Amino acid sequence: MNKDQHQSSLFSSTDEHDTQANALLSGSIPLAARMRPKSLGDYIGQQHILGLNSPLKQAIKEGHCHSLIFWGPPGSGKTTLAEIIAKHAKASVIRLSAVTSGIKDIRLAIEQAKNRATESATVLFVDEVHRFNKSQQDAFLPFIEDGTIIFIGATTENPAFELNQAILSRARVYTLKKLNNDELALVLSRALSLVNKQDDAVISLNADARQSLLNRSDGDARRLLNLLENCLDSQTYKKLANGKTKAITVELIAQVAGSKIALYDKGGDAFYDLISAFHKSVRGSDPDAALYWYARILTGGGDALYVARRLLAIASEDIGNADPRAMQLAINAWDTFHRVGPSEGERAIAQATVYMALAPKSNAVYLAFNQAKVLAEQTSSLDVPDHLKNATSKITQDLGHGESYRYAHNEVNAFASGENYFPQALAQSLSFDTEFYQPSDRGLEKQLQEKLNYLKQLNQNSSEQRYD
Numbered sequence: 001m002n003k004d005q006h007q008s009s010l011f012s013s014t015d016e017h018d019t020q021a022n023a024l025l026s027g028s029i030p031l032a033a034r035m036r037p038k039s040l041g042d043y044i045g046q047q048h049i050l051g052l053n054s055p056l057k058q059a060i061k062e063g064h065c066h067s068l069i070f071w072g073p074p075g076s077g078k079t080t081l082a083e084i085i086a087k088h089a090k091a092s093v094i095r096l097s098a099v100t101s102g103i104k105d106i107r108l109a110i111e112q113a114k115n116r117a118t119e120s121a122t123v124l125f126v127d128e129v130h131r132f133n134k135s136q137q138d139a140f141l142p143f144i145e146d147g148t149i150i151f152i153g154a155t156t157e158n159p160a161f162e163l164n165q166a167i168l169s170r171a172r173v174y175t176l177k178k179l180n181n182d183e184l185a186l187v188l189s190r191a192l193s194l195v196n197k198q199d200d201a202v203i204s205l206n207a208d209a210r211q212s213l214l215n216r217s218d219g220d221a222r223r224l225l226n227l228l229e230n231c232l233d234s235q236t237y238k239k240l241a242n243g244k245t246k247a248i249t250v251e252l253i254a255q256v257a258g259s260k261i262a263l264y265d266k267g268g269d270a271f272y273d274l275i276s277a278f279h280k281s282v283r284g285s286d287p288d289a290a291l292y293w294y295a296r297i298l299t300g301g302g303d304a305l306y307v308a309r310r311l312l313a314i315a316s317e318d319i320g321n322a323d324p325r326a327m328q329l330a331i332n333a334w335d336t337f338h339r340v341g342p343s344e345g346e347r348a349i350a351q352a353t354v355y356m357a358l359a360p361k362s363n364a365v366y367l368a369f370n371q372a373k374v375l376a377e378q379t380s381s382l383d384v385p386d387h388l389k390n391a392t393s394k395i396t397q398d399l400g401h402g403e404s405y406r407y408a409h410n411e412v413n414a415f416a417s418g419e420n421y422f423p424q425a426l427a428q429s430l431s432f433d434t435e436f437y438q439p440s441d442r443g444l445e446k447q448l449q450e451k452l453n454y455l456k457q458l459n460q461n462s463s464e465q466r467y468d
Contacts, residue, residue, distance in 0.1 A: 065089040072176025075220030078154035098131035129153035130162035178219025287357035322362035322443030360443030368436035382423035418462030
């Protein structure tokens with residue numbers, strides 16, 4: 001491909017739009033492309049950002065386009081909205097895909113935008129923008145700043161994690177959502193009307209079949225239209241006395257759709273959303289929901305051992321000493337997976353999941369440790385008390401290391417009542433709270449609280465005896 005050919009592949013000229021228009025009328029391009037809205041009036045969904053009198057809608061209508069990022073799931077209308085914005089701004093459009101483009105393509109697009117600067121503004125639309133690395137993203141910055149391009153990026157990943165702060169500071173982020181069932185139903189109705197009109201036919205679709213199409217689309221308009229088109233292409237029209245028809249049934253939809261590929265990306269938002277839902281279900285003591293999210297992770301190709309590692313974290317963070325057996329069960333499940341393989345090992349992790357969901361919950365250790373770390377950072381210069389130091393030599397003995405240390409096993413109840421194990425400044429200060437661990441009244445921690453209360457009473461008695 002030479003330079004001129006490559007430039008034409010980046011830019012949609014008027015002739016190309018005419019060709020596309022003819023193709024739309026002939027029905028020779030995919031249904032999803034034929035159904036792409038050309039105006040805000042035809043656009044379906046995203047009313048949270050395009051509702052009546054919303055700032056974005058007003059800006060689009062007035063042709064005041066600014067650089068922005070559309071973040072949302074597949075089929076939510078990111079590309080379509082970018083096209084509509086460009087049309088209202090009377091701007092030329094250059095399209096790049098970060099999946100297939102590199103720094104040379106970016107430079108060529110910028111050069112193209114500069115050449116057209118006297119004719120019209122240029123919208124540079126970058127699909128899957130999160131796939132560009134830092135240097136590639138940085139290449140846009142000067143030209144966003146000087147107005148050479150109106151930058152519109154589309155991404156399915158969280159921009160806060162995937163895009164440079166420099167880009168985010170120059171482009172407003174709008175979050176798009178999955179289409180709801182009513183919005184999908186409207187897309188489906190429009191598509192059926194278009195097909196009926198173009199083919200001069202009647203598409204038969206009962207309520208169950210409609211609902212099946214909507215359910216299998218999962219909020220993705222493109223998936224809905226592709227599934228509908230595949231169902232139509234899988235059969236021929238039946239001729240009737242008053243015309244021709246095709247019937248789409250639930251059985252046909254199931255055959256055409258096949259097995260649904262689970263939404264799961266080991267490095268993306270779907271991964272973190274699923275593991276977050278799993279963790280919160282276990283913490284919330286719902287074993288059924290926990291098993292469901294665990295199964296979703298496995299169905300999407302996730303690693304069962306990642307779930308096992310998360311269970312270990314849950315054992316200390318959310319269960320703690322309310323049931324210390326939870327940690328051992330998590331380790332046993334992990335060990336079982338390695339010993340017997342995924343099939344039985346996944347079941348062992350499921351067993352641990354159910355146990356932890358139903359175990360008594362306490363984050364007392366988690367909170368206590370966090371408080372201890374904060375105090376340790378604030379008082380890291382305080383010396384260890386002499387009686388807690390080891391007397392490792394004659395010199396340290398002379399310095400008093402270990403002197404007056406009370407060996408707990410030689411004390412009544414193996415407890416040196418009244419002893420201090422904190423730096424002296426903390427023990428004597430009223431400014432610092434050193435009682436970190438506050439057991440809950442659930443599970444074993446109820447007994448641990450009783451033990452703490454008993455020990456505190458012994459300490460108090462010892463203190464009172466000293467001052468008598």
